[in-house]
Amino acid sequence: MIQLENVRFAWPGRHAFALSVERFAVEAGQKLLLVGPSGSGKSTLLSLISGIVVPASGRVRIVDTDLSALGGAARDAFRAAHLGIIFQMFNLVPYLSVLDNVLLPISFAPARRARALASGGTVAGEARRLLEHLGLDAERVASQPAATLSVGQQQRAAAARALIGTPEIVIADEPTSALDRDRQEDFLSLLFGEVARVGATLVMVSHDQSLAPQFDAVVEIAAIARIAPGAPGLQ
Amino acid sequence: MTLVLRIARKSLANRWSTALLTVLSIALSVMLLLGVEKVRTSARASFSDTISDTDLIVGARSGAVQLLLYAVFRIGNATANISWQTFEDLAAQPEVAWIVPLSLGDSHHGFRVLGTTPDYFEHYRYRHGQGLRFEAGARFADLFDAVLGADIAQALGYQLGDPIVVAHGLGDTSFALHDDKPFRVAGILAKTGTPVDRTVHVGLAAIEAIHVDWQSGARIPGQTVSGEQVRQMDLQPQAITAALIGLKSRLDTFKLQRFINEYPEEPLSAILPGVALQELWSLIGVAESALGAISVMVVITALLGMVTMILSSLNERRREMAILRSVGARPRTILGLLVTEAGMLTAAGVAAGVVLVYALLIVLRPLIDARFGLYIDLRPPEARELAMLAIVVVAGVGAGLLPALRAYRLSLADGMTVRT
Numbered sequence: 001m002i003q004l005e006n007v008r009f010a011w012p013g014r015h016a017f018a019l020s021v022e023r024f025a026v027e028a029g030q031k032l033l034l035v036g037p038s039g040s041g042k043s044t045l046l047s048l049i050s051g052i053v054v055p056a057s058g059r060v061r062i063v064d065t066d067l068s069a070l071g072g073a074a075r076d077a078f079r080a081a082h083l084g085i086i087f088q089m090f091n092l093v094p095y096l097s098v099l100d101n102v103l104l105p106i107s108f109a110p111a112r113r114a115r116a117l118a119s120g121g122t123v124a125g126e127a128r129r130l131l132e133h134l135g136l137d138a139e140r141v142a143s144q145p146a147a148t149l150s151v152g153q154q155q156r157a158a159a160a161r162a163l164i165g166t167p168e169i170v171i172a173d174e175p176t177s178a179l180d181r182d183r184q185e186d187f188l189s190l191l192f193g194e195v196a197r198v199g200a201t202l203v204m205v206s207h208d209q210s211l212a213p214q215f216d217a218v219v220e221i222a223a224i225a226r227i228a229p230g231a232p233g234l235q
Numbered sequence: 236m237t238l239v240l241r242i243a244r245k246s247l248a249n250r251w252s253t254a255l256l257t258v259l260s261i262a263l264s265v266m267l268l269l270g271v272e273k274v275r276t277s278a279r280a281s282f283s284d285t286i287s288d289t290d291l292i293v294g295a296r297s298g299a300v301q302l303l304l305y306a307v308f309r310i311g312n313a314t315a316n317i318s319w320q321t322f323e324d325l326a327a328q329p330e331v332a333w334i335v336p337l338s339l340g341d342s343h344h345g346f347r348v349l350g351t352t353p354d355y356f357e358h359y360r361y362r363h364g365q366g367l368r369f370e371a372g373a374r375f376a377d378l379f380d381a382v383l384g385a386d387i388a389q390a391l392g393y394q395l396g397d398p399i400v401v402a403h404g405l406g407d408t409s410f411a412l413h414d415d416k417p418f419r420v421a422g423i424l425a426k427t428g429t430p431v432d433r434t435v436h437v438g439l440a441a442i443e444a445i446h447v448d449w450q451s452g453a454r455i456p457g458q459t460v461s462g463e464q465v466r467q468m469d470l471q472p473q474a475i476t477a478a479l480i481g482l483k484s485r486l487d488t489f490k491l492q493r494f495i496n497e498y499p500e501e502p503l504s505a506i507l508p509g510v511a512l513q514e515l516w517s518l519i520g521v522a523e524s525a526l527g528a529i530s531v532m533v534v535i536t537a538l539l540g541m542v543t544m545i546l547s548s549l550n551e552r553r554r555e556m557a558i559l560r561s562v563g564a565r566p567r568t569i570l571g572l573l574v575t576e577a578g579m580l581t582a583a584g585v586a587a588g589v590v591l592v593y594a595l596l597i598v599l600r601p602l603i604d605a606r607f608g609l610y611i612d613l614r615p616p617e618a619r620e621l622a623m624l625a626i627v628v629v630a631g632v633g634a635g636l637l638p639a640l641r642a643y644r645l646s647l648a649d650g651m652t653v654r655t
Contacts (some may be wrong), residue, residue, distance in 0.1 A: 002524060050561070059655075072565070072566070073565050073567075076560075076564065076565040076566075077563060079561075079563050079564060080563020081563070085561040085562070087557075087558075087561070090554050091558065093242070093555050093558055093559070094243050094249070094555070095244065095246055095248070095249030096245055100241075100245075100359065102557070104558075104562040105562040105563060107238040107565030109563060122482050161562070198655060220580070
């Protein structure tokens, strides 16, 4: 589902930072936890997987597409169609309603719109269903501006957005670090439930080792990625 | 695209107070731009409407603008007169349908006194052939009857039957008064918005009558002729200042103009009022260009304010851009979003400005008409004005490109990883 081979990447202009990944693979349907402290290259790795950036050399295969072969616009469309992304916090556009936020990916990915329609009758109906499944009172929160929700509620709405239209891959970048322990448990079990229901592959980044038992696989970032001073040739 | 519009609308609604101020400043600048344009076109129209249906104006040889200024606008003086013989000769030309003599030189409290014939009230036309109308009274019938323009009657509080004394010369504080031969107000004209409103009209013979015992600007000592005696005298004028001519056929205009310009007995000039008005307006045109330039600057200032507002919001919106990128928005979509916001602000400002300018005109129009004699037509925006408004919107969108390009670059560099 996700395959990185001999990937080398350097941020333009940031001389001190370059990332190389020999091999990293995630099987379809797997729930994988990436563990590592901040500064270990997590964000860069996620940017590579989601096609925001392309490697200077090497191959990034997502689903069955080589991202390096796609142009910028095609990668944006690909990301919309196949990936759902949850950030650490501030996931929602504050002035849009919760419903509008959940429906955002639908506007950029016709395939996900079609699947959401097939599943929920209407895209709004599907969004409400997902919100309910993730433990939110859809009736009450759907039309509220996103900024009025609590952090925990916002993360759940973000999960609904990542899941709508059943993308193949869900990427979560420390989605629970802003939540207290009880809410972390709640959030993860709800997320796992929905991910399993749609059969998506989950890649979650965390610095919290204690979450490991709940995942199919755990990978230390340090084990797959090497951080090096940026070589001039890669910039 | 509809998504971008919706996001732009909600984003602006979210920052409604700054957005409102921006719209307001654009609205005020557009109001100024459109207002200046309206006043300018109205001023130009009412200026060129000062005299109509007169084919030629004749005076002693001079430039067209000078002749127009003293014959129509009562500004400045004639360098020389036209002899009565010449006037009669011109009147006898077969092409001439009517000819009205004008005799200038005296004043009343700073307002010019015009000696003419009753035909003047028949043939003087303004604003698309509108004729003079009497608010009260009628044309002069008696030798010492006077007809006042609307402004004079209002400014000096005259009513029908009031006596008025004409001063010799043009100064407001002239000591040489024709006080031995007072006039009686016989008629008051309706407001026209032309120099007629500031003119005292008397008979040509009356001008002659008040000057019989004068020579070189002063009374002839020891020789006084009373108002009663003068009625018995021959009051055929020796000379007049200028004349208005209407032709039987417009086709003869240039033929007669040439005849007058080459008149062998004395040096004369004949001008076409329309052409001379154009020439005069081009002189005043510098001021209108300056006004136009200032209002354009104000619009530019307002648009710069908008750019500042959008730019300053960019930093706090980087997270929002990253979210949009993560759900599949292209950097170009982000660019489109910000340009759309600029376009919406400008369009709203332009619309509000148009509403403001018409509201203001509806309220102020009677006042402007009364105070300045400037009649502003309340027509919907004309093609030229619509084009100006379109240019403002396009300029707003163009100015919006500035912050939009910055956001575009930011979103390319940030990707999805913004630390806020």
